[in-house]
Amino acid sequence: MFGGWPYLAFQYVMGVGGLAADQSYPYCAGDEKNPCFPCPPPGWNKTLCGPPISYCNKTLYPCRESLPKAAHIKGWAAISSDEGTIAQQLATTAPFSVALDAGKLQFYHHGILSGSMCSKTELDHAVMMVGFGTEKDLLKTTDYWLVRNSWGAKWGEDGYFRIERGIGACGINTQVVTAVV
Secondary structure, X not given: OOOOOHHHHHHHHHHHOOEEOOOOOOOOOOOOOOOOOOOOOOOOOHHHHOOXXXXXXXXXXXXXXXXXXXXXXXXXXXOOOOHHHHHHHHHHHOOEEEEEOOOOHHHOOOOEEOXXXXXXXXXXXXXXXXXXXXXXXXXXXXXXXXEEOOOOOOOOEOOEEEEEOOOOHHHOOOOOEEEEO
């Protein structure tokens, strides 16, 4: 819902002068008991971001632009698609916003998500790459990315997941950007 490319989100935040504090405008993932439908911002571009839903919760989510700004973005930068370079830059510049094919994420519980279970080109979800590591077991060693999802702390490994590193798993290396705050 209200999807889009991370660099467009950065450009939007720059255009409206920053982001409101979580206390003023809390994140909402929603569920069946507590649905949340934030309204699209003024100037919503349905060509770039898809059509907005026809209803929204204006009581829970007032006009974002009128709220005091707690964080500002000066710009954004694209990061190389080379996973070695991504790892080097992540160690000094973390976190990164990345896009990937999330088709199999709904079934994820724990462990390292295999790159063979998704497309490298059908990107449909933005997440935050926060780290990387290596897991060794008796039979093999697997390099992975540590990624924070937006589906809440009850999902995955306390809101995070690990995905295979070094093979472009699910296209995770193709749309890597960072904000300049």
